[in-house]
Amino acid sequence: MKTGKLIVFTGPSGVGKGTLLRKLLAQHPELVLSISVTTRSPRPGEINGIDYYFVNVEKFQQMVADEELLEWAEFAGNYYGTPRLQVEELISQGKWVILEIELEGARQIRQTFPKALRLFILPPSLWELEQRIRGRGTETEEAITKRLRRAQEEINAASEFDIQIVNDDLDKAVKNLEAALFVPC
Numbered sequence: 001m002k003t004g005k006l007i008v009f010t011g012p013s014g015v016g017k018g019t020l021l022r023k024l025l026a027q028h029p030e031l032v033l034s035i036s037v038t039t040r041s042p043r044p045g046e047i048n049g050i051d052y053y054f055v056n057v058e059k060f061q062q063m064v065a066d067e068e069l070l071e072w073a074e075f076a077g078n079y080y081g082t083p084r085l086q087v088e089e090l091i092s093q094g095k096w097v098i099l100e101i102e103l104e105g106a107r108q109i110r111q112t113f114p115k116a117l118r119l120f121i122l123p124p125s126l127w128e129l130e131q132r133i134r135g136r137g138t139e140t141e142e143a144i145t146k147r148l149r150r151a152q153e154e155i156n157a158a159s160e161f162d163i164q165i166v167n168d169d170l171d172k173a174v175k176n177l178e179a180a181l182f183v184p185c
């Protein structure tokens with residue numbers, strides 16, 4: 001059986017992590033994206049159980065207390081976490097599981113899963129990052145400010161990761177991702 005693997009995918013809000021992953025997963029159905037739990041409200045079009053498991057703060061805190069989360073963090077006013085069971089089961093089945101998570105969660109995974117491959121996605125510039133968050137049109141002005149403030153801190157930590165990829169041209173970034181993931185043995 002193939003050996004399971006954990007892949008951590010981090011980068012500032014709006015850099016294009018979700019966009020890159022949608023392309024990558026469409027081309028590599030053998031990769032599995034972990035579905036996180038969040039207290040954030042769903043955006044238009046987001047579906048519970050597909051994009052996230054949307055829960056209230058009480059439920060999230062209960063999951064933390066019951067140690068149901070592999071990692072968790074507060075990000076820009078909401079809580080986010082990775083359900084432990086689904087990830088452990090998929091890895092034991094030999095699957096390659098991707099966690100799309102922010103910096104604090106990635107640091108926790110570094111402690112608990114030191115063998116995880118950790119990728120950091122960089123924007124071509126902070127100006128372009130802001131255009132992308134604004135262009136997405138999903139956040140309030142207050143949320144945009146919080147996310148941009150956090151972005152610089154996250155970018156400063158890029159060197160903590162195994163591989164850094166700049167998401168400038170989308171197709172080029174997907175190719176670089178494939179090269180990082182599918183290194184010939």
Ligand SMILES: Nc1ncnc2c1ncn2[C@@H]1O[C@H](COP(=O)(O)OP(=O)(O)OP(=O)(O)O)[C@@H](O)[C@H]1O
Binds near residue numbers: 011133167
């Ligand atoms: N290479 C690219 N060039 C131009 N626009 C891009 C590129 N990649 C992504 N985008 C656009 O940037 C916006 C943000 O992308 P996306 O939602 O994938 O970011 P994200 O990193 O997943 O954000 P978050 O962490 O907030 O969920 C989207 O509107 C997307 O279409």
Ligand SMILES: Nc1nc2c(ncn2[C@@H]2O[C@H](COP(=O)(O)O)[C@@H](O)[C@H]2O)c(=O)[nH]1
Binds near residue numbers: 012036
């Ligand atoms: N530590 C974790 N971070 C997570 C998780 N799921 C998503 N995220 C990160 O949160 C921000 C904001 O996401 P958004 O969907 O509100 O734009 C982003 O950086 C995600 O990568 C998680 O389970 N744990």
